Amino acid sequence: xxxxxLIQVVSxxxxxxxxxxxxxxxxxxxxxxxxxxxxxxxxLRGIGSFVVKNYDPYxxxxxxxxxxxxxxxxxxxxxxxxxxxxEKVDH
Amino acid sequence: xxxxxxxxxxQVYEKAGLSKVKSREAVEIxxxxxxxxxxxxxxxxxxxxxxFIVRSKGPRRGRNPQTQxxxxxxxxxxxxxxxxxxLRNKINAQK
Numbered sequence: 001x002x003x004x005x006l007i008q009v010v011s012x013x014x015x016x017x018x019x020x021x022x023x024x025x026x027x028x029x030x031x032x033x034x035x036x037x038x039x040x041x042x043x044l045r046g047i048g049s050f051v052v053k054n055y056d057p058y059x060x061x062x063x064x065x066x067x068x069x070x071x072x073x074x075x076x077x078x079x080x081x082x083x084x085x086x087e088k089v090d091h
Numbered sequence: 092x093x094x095x096x097x098x099x100x101x102q103v104y105e106k107a108g109l110s111k112v113k114s115r116e117a118v119e120i121x122x123x124x125x126x127x128x129x130x131x132x133x134x135x136x137x138x139x140x141x142x143f144i145v146r147s148k149g150p151r152r153g154r155n156p157q158t159q160x161x162x163x164x165x166x167x168x169x170x171x172x173x174x175x176x177x178l179r180n181k182i183n184a185q186k
Contacts, residue, residue, distance in 0.1 A: 002138070006125075014113075024117045037178075047125070052182060076182070
């Protein structure tokens with residue numbers, strides 16, 4: 001399921017035009033993206049939580065050539081699945 | 092302070108020109124569809140944000156570290172999230 005699939009189903013179930021449904025979806029994920037950019041965590045009951053983790057720099061290796069490369073420190077969102085979703089998926 | 096569903100609903104209300112009730116309904120429906128899709132074993136891809144992937148884990152032998160007892164852990168399905176490159180770059184551009 002991709003964004004156009006979500007737009008389709010949200011517009012049907014929420015009785016919105018496709019344009020409005022798309023707007024809603026863009027606002028929801030735009031708000032979530034902005035929170036992560038600001039380093040803020042997200043907590044969605046039933047779905048899970050997102051935290052931005054800091055990864056220290058390390059010396060990596062190109063697995064093909066064996067060449068050593070310096071990997072700079074980076075930030076990545078980490079998603080922890082919530083109880084309800086975890087149980088729904090593993091049935 | 093963490094971003095919660097309430098604040099997302101408020102954003103939809105302020106920006107999409109929908110009533111508070113309708114904004115709440117739309118957000119709840121969206122989250123419900125995402126959950127149901129993952130529960131059915133399908134992935135959810137949101138361009139510019141990331142993808143939620145359902146991954147099957149094989150059975151494995153585990154051990155209770157306290158009692159040293161070995162136990163069989165059954166095959167299970169888990170959800171993993173992979174951040175889109177676009178969002179990852181935006182997060183790392185922030186100083």
